Amino acid sequence: MIIKRTLYKTILKNKSNPIITLSLLMIEIYMGYLVWYVLNLYLPKPISNYRLLVSIWVIWICAFVAVYKIPDQLFTNRQIKDILCFPVSGRKLVLLVVGRLACSQFGITISAFWSYFLYDCTDWALTVIVILFSLVSSWVVDLLVLIASTTIGNMLSVFCVGYGFIIFQYGAFLLLTLSAGGLASRILFWPGFLAQMNTIFAPNWWLLIAMLAALLSACCSYFCVRDGYIRSYLNTQNFQGRKTNKRIAPTKIKNPYLLLEWKRVLRNKELIFFSNIKNILTVLVLCNLLLQNLGWKGLPEKYALELFLLVSCCGVNTISSTAYSSDPNRAYVSFLPISTHRLFLWKTLQGFAWGEITVLLFWLGVTLVRAIPMTNACMLLLYGTAMNYGCSWLGVFLDYKMPRTPTSTNELLHGNISKVIVLFASIALTIWEIYFTRQIARFISLLSFAVCVSVCAVMVEFGYWLLCRRAFHD
Amino acid sequence: MIKITDLSKKYGDKTIFEKISFSLDNRRIYALVGINGIGKSTLLNAVTQPFSMDGGKVEIDGIDNQCFAAKFHFFYVPDSKEMFLNLTGDEYLKFITWIYRQDGGKAEEKIKWLSSAFKLERSLNEYIANYSLGMKQKVYLIAAFLSGAGNLILDEPFNGLDPESVAVLKKLLMEYRDAGNLVLFSIHNLDLVVNFCDNVVFIDKQRQVFQAQNPRNFEQLEAVFFQRCNHADDESV
Numbered sequence: 001m002i003i004k005r006t007l008y009k010t011i012l013k014n015k016s017n018p019i020i021t022l023s024l025l026m027i028e029i030y031m032g033y034l035v036w037y038v039l040n041l042y043l044p045k046p047i048s049n050y051r052l053l054v055s056i057w058v059i060w061i062c063a064f065v066a067v068y069k070i071p072d073q074l075f076t077n078r079q080i081k082d083i084l085c086f087p088v089s090g091r092k093l094v095l096l097v098v099g100r101l102a103c104s105q106f107g108i109t110i111s112a113f114w115s116y117f118l119y120d121c122t123d124w125a126l127t128v129i130v131i132l133f134s135l136v137s138s139w140v141v142d143l144l145v146l147i148a149s150t151t152i153g154n155m156l157s158v159f160c161v162g163y164g165f166i167i168f169q170y171g172a173f174l175l176l177t178l179s180a181g182g183l184a185s186r187i188l189f190w191p192g193f194l195a196q197m198n199t200i201f202a203p204n205w206w207l208l209i210a211m212l213a214a215l216l217s218a219c220c221s222y223f224c225v226r227d228g229y230i231r232s233y234l235n236t237q238n239f240q241g242r243k244t245n246k247r248i249a250p251t252k253i254k255n256p257y258l259l260l261e262w263k264r265v266l267r268n269k270e271l272i273f274f275s276n277i278k279n280i281l282t283v284l285v286l287c288n289l290l291l292q293n294l295g296w297k298g299l300p301e302k303y304a305l306e307l308f309l310l311v312s313c314c315g316v317n318t319i320s321s322t323a324y325s326s327d328p329n330r331a332y333v334s335f336l337p338i339s340t341h342r343l344f345l346w347k348t349l350q351g352f353a354w355g356e357i358t359v360l361l362f363w364l365g366v367t368l369v370r371a372i373p374m375t376n377a378c379m380l381l382l383y384g385t386a387m388n389y390g391c392s393w394l395g396v397f398l399d400y401k402m403p404r405t406p407t408s409t410n411e412l413l414h415g416n417i418s419k420v421i422v423l424f425a426s427i428a429l430t431i432w433e434i435y436f437t438r439q440i441a442r443f444i445s446l447l448s449f450a451v452c453v454s455v456c457a458v459m460v461e462f463g464y465w466l467l468c469r470r471a472f473h474d
Numbered sequence: 475m476i477k478i479t480d481l482s483k484k485y486g487d488k489t490i491f492e493k494i495s496f497s498l499d500n501r502r503i504y505a506l507v508g509i510n511g512i513g514k515s516t517l518l519n520a521v522t523q524p525f526s527m528d529g530g531k532v533e534i535d536g537i538d539n540q541c542f543a544a545k546f547h548f549f550y551v552p553d554s555k556e557m558f559l560n561l562t563g564d565e566y567l568k569f570i571t572w573i574y575r576q577d578g579g580k581a582e583e584k585i586k587w588l589s590s591a592f593k594l595e596r597s598l599n600e601y602i603a604n605y606s607l608g609m610k611q612k613v614y615l616i617a618a619f620l621s622g623a624g625n626l627i628l629d630e631p632f633n634g635l636d637p638e639s640v641a642v643l644k645k646l647l648m649e650y651r652d653a654g655n656l657v658l659f660s661i662h663n664l665d666l667v668v669n670f671c672d673n674v675v676f677i678d679k680q681r682q683v684f685q686a687q688n689p690r691n692f693e694q695l696e697a698v699f700f701q702r703c704n705h706a707d708d709e710s711v
Binding site: 248249250254256267328335336338 | 565573
């Protein structure tokens, strides 16, 4: 047991904190309670209809975790290379990681279903079958992800295996997001859809199918891991370790702060590729959902939807919200004569410049699709640009003020808290602008008011940076 | 010149340094010695990063190290070799000359000369991330000489260097001292200490700092080390 725990800590550099584990567990339990409370209170009865829906949600969450964790922990994880010098088999490592994942999925499933019994205890046996179905299905997903990852690692050459994993992970994320969005919109807006699904779903049969699938995938993954895991892992590592020996052209940048920031972003493919694609997809999915379910004319004010679209583009700027946490050189700035005050400005400008690409893309799309008049289109661009600077500044500021440790390995939360706060604050501001122009000052148009507010916000932020040098520890 | 007054440092409840004071003069090379984990890097960090001290005062060339201006008066090469891996060697060296406000033309010449002395000129346009340990050490040391700072603070600078580079580094450090500057470096190799530095700064087993003139005699230096520095009573840091 101790060996397993040590091994797990070594390969994942995982410093488990009982308080954080307990807090997460409590959040999970509370979320489970909340789900059934909302379903019971606000949606048509009987509540037993929603077991299938929750079951799908559970499988969806577990699949998301599996797609995120299995390639990261078993294939692109550099720590395993060190462990393989010891007499530890690949099968043991796989079993350890997948076993831990299965345990956490068990926790997710139980947390999601426990409070169902508070509302309905009549057919508990059938509920247990649904729970078992969710659990077994999520384990099947784990095994399928494991087989797919091993196959990618074995089949693709050392020159493209890394890209294979990126496409696999983000393709799966996109598929999951779109399917979840589609399902949620159908359930919420198509009456009778859930009842129809329940008639198709026969829990006993589906559990049997899931168990058979689990058995089959367990056999496949056993052989796959036995014969191909180590080769697949080393192939993936060779892609990561491939050195670019080509000579880099001397830099033309003459500003040290710009050089630092430019290289921080440019050398971090994860930041540019993963985050920007993820951000564009998030905004597209959001836009798609709004279009499907609310319609362009559903919102109360003219240009309200365009403002929401632009503000969500600005709010999800990962380059600014991870300006410090993704900077590998942040620990070395303290003993060099680098002005933290000026560094903050360059980090903001860097985030702004990258964010502006997304803003321009969406602005162009919206302007062309909606045939917006020139004056209003220019105002929308001004609004997007000002909000982009405002959100970048706030993202950098929050990331600067966030408590962090140099050895923090929590990639799931990496910059995401700042991003969520920025998104929440910017959307809240837009809602307030709509409310203000609709309820309080009806004579002002929403677009002009929003532009004024965004420009004011930029001025306040810039003024704070200019005048409160102490806040930036120079 | 570095003057340390009543410097204190704690890790949680554990006291590492309790009000230690000493000063280091210009035109000298100081070797900082002590057993593993006694606090050599902690001391160097406290001198170069004021927020890592718990109390006391450090002056570098008469400027309090809390002041931003003090940063222009020293260059610190820490033991970590993970700095600025996302820059090429050339970009890193240029970056250092810019932030230390050195003359661009002269710096260019100096980069060429130093990189040729350390046999690094062919690798300057590659990313530091792709360098070996010794190459990383060399590029950080070249940066130290480029900075123009009057006080070089180096944490184990000879680690990873080949014998030829060790000889180059010793020669450069001596020239640097002769130009009126101060060099403070931590080291474990007493042979190198005896043959090279002017003064030895010891951290003893009670974590007190004391200095001595280099006796230029290995047995004598070793005797002092084993008598006063070896076998710390409490746990290592």
